[in-house]
Amino acid sequence: MTDTVRQYPIGYDDDGIRVDRWFKRHLPDTSFTAVAKWARTGQLRLDGARVGPGDRIAAGQVLRVPPPEPVRVGEKPVRERTPLTDDQIGYVSEMVIHRDAAALVLNKPPGLATQGGTKTTEHVDGLLDAFAEGDARPKLVHRLDKDTSGALLVARTARAAGFFAKAFSSRTARKTYWALVIDVPSIDDGMVELALAKQPGTGGEKMHVDEAEGLAARTRYRVIERAGNRTAWVELLPFTGRTHQLRAHMAAIGHPIVGDGKYGGQAAFLTGGISRKMHLHARRIRVDHPDGGAIDVTAELPTHFAESLALLGFEEMSGNFLPDDSEKAPPSKEVIKTRAKAHAKSVRKERRGERRGRGERTN
Known part of the structure; x- marks a missing residue:
């Protein structure tokens, strides 16, 4: 058990959550009583400022956590991490598709959770002990849904974790997904701009479109190929990072991701031998490297x-030939309106100048 102060960079997927929720996710053995006491006595700090259990945190900030309190007689001791087996170490080691001093990129298989939770005992976070060096343990900086496969970035140092967290929160990191969707979108290259909020009654496990109370969310999609009117293979480019954003957005426009029963119901499943697993894959991740240069990694598809x-007659290579302009998002509605107003103002000025010119006499 450590007896030193701990520093935790806030990751991209923890942006906006409450401090007490962060502890439930990352230090579940820490009681709310302890968190409240640390906050009350000023030992719990966020970027150096005092913070309470109900305050919200932002990606890129650093949470200062005091050492764990000693276990009193009669209290349940804090659980120690169970050492990984050789099979577990081999399993997670096979996922590595990029490794350097600051980062790992894993090709996460479908069905493996990124983090632990209720009744979730095996997850990527728990397997990261395989890459620990002394007290330095790799840290997650973003997440993928349990049934989503593909590229998952992991920071190997606290400095790298803070750097990557800021890259995700500032949207300079880019993720490209491949998906199969039901039916074929009428527009080959489109932008979905629908605010998302947690759906009441689902315990926060499902999102829905809520333009009044939801958070802004933008997803670009591009059709790669189509199989008649039955299904389309699409590239998805998220420009915000809301929970279940891609799944909720595609379902909202009538094209749920194949195998996503949560958002598409029975209509999300195809016959003809197509797997009932979800067809959403984080194909590529691009992010600046803390030591200069960039990480640009592509993850192979799951089986x-x-x-x-x-089975649908698609050639996998076709997905690699879309124009590489994914970083240039089509302008938002607000930007389009602003440009239109500026153009109209410019036109009005020109017309006023023309009228003044016609009214002047020349000698």
Whole structure:
């Protein structure tokens, strides 16, 4: 058990959550009583300022946590991490598709959770002990849904974790997803701009469109290929990072992701031998490196997704030939309105100048 102050960079997927919720996610053995006491006595700090259990945190900030309190006689001791087995170490080691001094990129398989939770005992976070060096343990800086496969970035140092967290919160990091969706969008290259909020009655496990109370969310999609009117293979480019954003957005426009029963119901499943697993894959991640340069990694498809492409007559190489302009998002509605107003103002000025010119006499 450590007896030193701990520093935790706030990750991209913890942006906006309450301090007490952060402890439930990352230090579940810490009681609310302890958190409240640390806050009351000024030992709990966020970027150096005092913070309370109900305050919200932002990606890129650093949470200062005091050492764990000693266990009193009769109290339940804090659980120690169970050492990984050789099979677990081999399992997570096979996921590595990029490794350097600051970062790892894993190709997460579908069905493996990124973090632990109720009744979730095996997850990526728990397997990161395989890459620990002394007291330095890799840290997650973003997440993928349990049934989403693909590129997952992990920071190997506290400095790198803070750097990557800021990259995700400032939207300079870019993620490209591949998905199969039901039916074919009428527009080949479109932008979905629908605010998302947690759906009441689902315990926060499902999102829905809520333009009044939701948070702004933007997703660009591009059709790669289509199989008649039955399904389309699309590239998805999120420009915000809301929970379940891609799944909720595609379902909202009538094209749920194949295999996503949560958002598409029974209509999200195809017949003809197509797997019932979700077909959403984090294909590529691009982010600046804390030591200069950039990380740009592509993750191979899981077996069920590759087999579905083949059954539908799609060539996997086709997805690699879209123009690489994914960083240039089409302008938002607000930007379009601003440009239109500026253009109209410019036109009015020109017309006033023309009228003044016609009224002047020349000698």
